[in-house]
Amino acid sequence: MKGSLGHDPFGAKQIFEMDGKKVTIYRLKKLEELGLVKLSALPYSIRVLLEDLLRNIDGKLVTEDDVKNLAGWSPDSVPSSDIPFIPSRVILQDFTGVPAVVDIAAIRSAMQRLGGDPAKINPVIPADLVIDHSVQVDYYGTSYARNCNEKYEFHRNQERYEVLHWAQKAFDNMRVVPPASGIIHQVNLEYLAPLVHLVEKDSELLAYPDTLVGTDSHTTMINGLGVLGWGVGGIEAEAVMLGQPYYMPVPEVVGFRLTGELREGVSSTDLVLTVVQMLREHGVVSKFVEFFGPGYKTLNLADRAVLANMAPEYGATMGFCPVDEITLDYMAMTGRKQEHIDLVREYCKQQGLFMEEGAPEPQFSSTLELDMSTVDACLAGPKRPQDRIPIQDMSRVFHQTMKEVFEAKSRRVLNGTDSDYSRWLEEGGYNVAEATHPHIFGIVKAKCADDIVKVTHGSVVIASITSCTNTSSPTLMMGAGLLAKNAVERGLKVKPFVKTSLAPGSRVITDYLEEADLMPYLEALGFHLVGYGCMTCIGNSGPLNEVVSREIENKDLTVAAVLSGNRNFEGRINSLVKANYLASPMLVVAYALAGTVDIDLKTEPIACDPNGQPVYLNDIWPGKEDIERYTQEFVRPEMFEKEYSNVFEGTELWRELDAPSGLLYDWDADSTYIQEPPFFKDFPMGTEDMKNIENAYVLALVGDSITTDHISPAGSIRTDYPAGQYLISKGVDEKSFNSYGSRRGNHEVMMRGTFGNVRLKNKLVPGKEGSWTVYVPTGEEMHIYPAAMKYVENNIPLIILAGKEYGTGSSRDWAAKGTQLLGVKAVIAESFERIHRSNLVGMGVLPLKFPDGENVQSLDLTGRETFDIRGIESLQPNGELSVVAADSEGKTKQFNVIICLNSDIEIEYYRNGGILHKFLRDKIKGE
Structure with a gap:
């Protein structure tokens, strides 16, 4: 916490007696007494932000005007000025945490080179780093899978883990949760988050709300507990850790009113996929969403956390769930001390942060409503979380997808023939154009799904109960265990080509599944524990069976993965799996039994039992009462x-690491995992004048919904791509490549991997997928990295042209860092995802937006022009610049673009070449 308890211009500081202790708070109701706000009309999320400003006033970073501006929030009048948010803590996972640690270590090294004191470079705001993103599903379907995966994890990641082990001791104010402890957001929800802090400050006990930012977009899961927080770029998180405010525009708040109750057979996963679809259609980018209504009160907290977790999927900054008695019940269930729970209740009630029964509903910028009794069991896919599919429509929608795939292939590859689609028909696929298509008219197939035993289009080759999104909910996990029990008792088996896995976000899950005697049934279906980490949800699904892989590749099959995760973007889950579907843990088990997504689970049998009798999903689906009974009895x-009592100690593998020590990190020039980044080497203390971008070429021309998975892959590294070639040149064999995500501490790998997704479609090279571009001056086609280096060698600046929602997905700082290191000076898109835009600014790359109604197509741009971007020397927040594009014949087109720098401080970040660059200059000047 920053500031001093003595700075109180509004007279809001007050001492209360809570549980026999004198506790200081900064009273929000004082602002109401002064006529500055009507608290009951404010959304709860805005109230928490207001307390943060009120408590942190220092006249410099946070001013009285900041408080007054936010206090004036109303649905019709959202303040236009940015506010300086100072969260109480920062949370990191290891994929984004390693580069954060490496950057701060590099700033320490630069500080020493510049004559400053490197010991002064420490996190100012407390930070927790949870190592959860590195373990992969190499082994599965056996009792030894978890142990083997964890040993392999340490073998692969020893260098990365050594730098984190070093950081744990070298930095003040940083804790590290070692591997095999759980997933960051579930550990945060179940243990790390206090909801209300009680700390000694200036000899007083100060109480204030728990707030945070995190280097993972699903940090929003903690909103389910009533904690204000969201994902930011790794670069921004580093700046916050080092004491810089997070500057943000005051958000609109969309109210989401829930009524009714979920029906039998419908889960909170089905609810959140419905909410994702609704909010994506409504449009909530850069907005808060806040849940309320009578239906909200029927949801247990873990199910609220499912809703909050997927805020990035519906596009919001966060999905906030206000505190009520259900929140406190969850704190008790997860082992929080009663004394602390009493403090939380009293503090939240004193501050108007507790959702009381009968309290007036806040006012919102706009409101949506959903009757939960109308929600159907569903999935989402095949490549976007917002594309919801009711299970009864799954087969029909998959066939339509296949028809579109084959027709596209025919146009592109088969010169207008339909032989590829014909092969699909020959292999048992239905002709979706025929009026007799059985799924259209609800006719049940004569055969059970058990009769489909070969790998073909639509086969489920990955079925994974994975991700904190759904494994955080005991009702969902108990439901999966009970469904497995019912299936085993009917003699059902999972198809042999399905790679099954159970990767929960907390050790507690296996405790209660074992206590309930449900683990044996999950294991009977191949859902053995493979590790405690993100695993399949982030693409660490590991290799498929070799026979299955050969079938997919030889026949160019469109096979499926069904997972209980939150992301299903192209190329993310497994490079051989083109269709990925998000589903509840129960439906993951169901589709593993069916072995195909080409099925209507409402009307068709999921399989046949050993006696040839058809078994339907409804026959094995556990009832609500059974799930609730098991949850109440076995989750204690x-x-x-027990599981969190020694969470920071780690396993024997962690404790035995031979990690370095000392104030400065000893950089190893031969390491292929950790290298000192170039951002602070030969660091100039002065800044150059901002200049126009002249004679720039386009490195990539891309369409809509380009994700950070496309820009900065986290999956496997191909031998024939620049990153793979680099590793081979360093003596690394292919089996030891590991993943892009695991090598984020080495800029040499990451810059070569930028725009390295095998599914990337760069329109400069039509007909090709992957990391390809054209070196425009000669017309030569080549990989993106060598082309970019050729431009850099010739002092030619680069730009990216893109469509809508550029940079959606995970909050990957390397999507911006890699872009900058490739020599890209600006990105012009139709719209940006919030975090990626911030990351670009944080790295000194200029984000620009086409005006509404204009885009690459309307301007008839080919991407082979040269571009001048004029007016940069006099940048203004949200102003305009002029762009002139000239083709090879000298013909020009002029158009304007909008500057996506939202404040004067972002102009300063851009002027300095990035947020950390400004921090280092300010730190040296302050010495």
């Missing part, structure tokens, strides 16, 4: 207390 507070 002492389980949470």
Whole structure:
């Protein structure tokens, strides 16, 4: 916490007695007494932000005007000025945490080179780093899978783990949760988050709300507990850790009113996929969403956390769930001390942060409503979380997808023939153009799904209960265990080509599944524990069976993955799996049994039992009462207390690491995992004048929904791509490549991997997928990295042209860092995802937006022009610049673009070449 308790211009500081202790708070109701705000009309999320400003006033970073501006929030009048948000803590996972640690270590090294004191470079705001993103599903379907995966994890990641082990001791104010402890957001929800802090400050006990930013977009899961927080770029998180405010525009708040109750057979996963679809259609980018209504009160907290987790999928900054008695019940269930729970209740009630029964509903910028009794069991896919498919429509929609795939192939590859689609028909696929298509008219197939035993289009080759999104909910996990029990008792088996895995986000899950005697049934279907980490959800699905892989590649099959995760973007889950579907843990088990997504689980049998009798999903689906009974009986507070009692100690593998020590990190020039980044080497203390971008070429011309997975892949590294070639040149064999995500501490790998997704479609090279571009001056086609280096060698600046939603997905700082290192000076898109835009600014890359109604197509741009971007020397927040594009014949087109720098401080970040560059200059000047 920054500031001093003595700075109180509004007279809001007050001492209360809570549980026999004198506790200081900064009272929001004082602002109401002064006539500055009507608290009951404010959304709860805005109230928490207001308290943050009120408590942190220092006259410099946070001013009285900041408080007054936010206090004036109303649905019709959202303040236009940015506010300086100072969160109480920062949370990181290891994929984004390693580069954060490496950057701060590099700033320490630069500080020493520049004559400053490197010991002064420490996190100012407390930070927790949870190592959860590195373990992969190499082994599965056996009792030894978890142990083997964890040993392999340490073998692969020893250098990365050594730098984190070093950071744990070298930096003040940083804690590290070692591998095999759980997933960052579930550990945060179940243990790390206090909801209300009680700390000693200036000899007083100060209480204030828990707030945070995190280097993972699904940091929003903690909103389910009533904690204000969201994902930011790794670069921004580093700046916050080092004491810089997070500057943000005051958000609109969309109210989401829930009514009714979920029906039998419908889960919170089905609810959130419905909410994702609704909010994507409504449009909530850069907005808060806040849940309320009578239906909200029927949701247990873990199910609220499912809703909050997927805020990035519906596009919001966060999805906030206000505190009520259900929140406190969850804190008790997860082993929080009663004394602290009493403090939370009293503090939230004193501050108007507790959702009381009968309290007036806040006013919102806009409101949506959903009757939860109308929600159907569903999936989402094949490549976007917002594309919801009711299970009864799954087969029909998959066939339509296949028809579009084959027709596209025919146009592109087969010169207008339909032989590829014909092969699909020959292999048992239905002709979706025929009026007799059985799924259209609800006719049940004569055969059971058990009769489909070969790998073909639509086969489920990955079925994974994975991700904190759904494994955080005991009702969902108990439901999966009970469904497995019912299936095994009917004699059902999972198809042999399905790679099954159970990767929960917390050790507590296996405790209660074992206590309930449900693990044996999951294991009977191949859902053995493979590790405690993100695994399949982030693409660490590991290799498929070799026979299955050969079938897919030889026949160019469109096969499927069904996972209980939150992302299903192209190329993310497994490079051989083109269709990825998000589903509840129960439906993951169901589709593993069916072995195909080409099925209507409402009307068709999921399989046949050993006697040839058809078994339908409804026959094995557990009832609500059974799930609730198992949850109440077997999920106990002492389980949470036991598992989290030594969470920072780690396993023997962690404790035995031979990690370096000392104030400065000893950079190893031969390491292929950790290298000192170039951002602070030969660091100039002065800044150059901002200049126009002249004679720039386009490195990539891309369409809509280009994700950070496309820009900065986290999956496997191909031998024939620049990153793979670099590793081979360093003596690394292919089996030891690991993943892009695991090598984020080495800029040499990451810049070569930027725009390295095998599914990337760069329109400069039509007909090709992957990391390809054209070196425009000669017309030569080549990989993006060598082309970019050729431009850099010739002092030619680069730009990216893009469509809508550029940079959606995970909050990957390397999507911006890699872009900058490739020599890209600006990105012109139709719209940006919030975090990626911020990351670009943080790295000194200029984000620009086409005006509404204009785009690459309307301007008839080919991407082979040269571009001048004029007016940069006099940048203004949200102003305009002029762009002149000249083709090879000298013909020009002029158009304007909007500057996506939202404040004067972002102009300063851009002027300095990035946020950390400004921080280092300011730190040296302050010495």
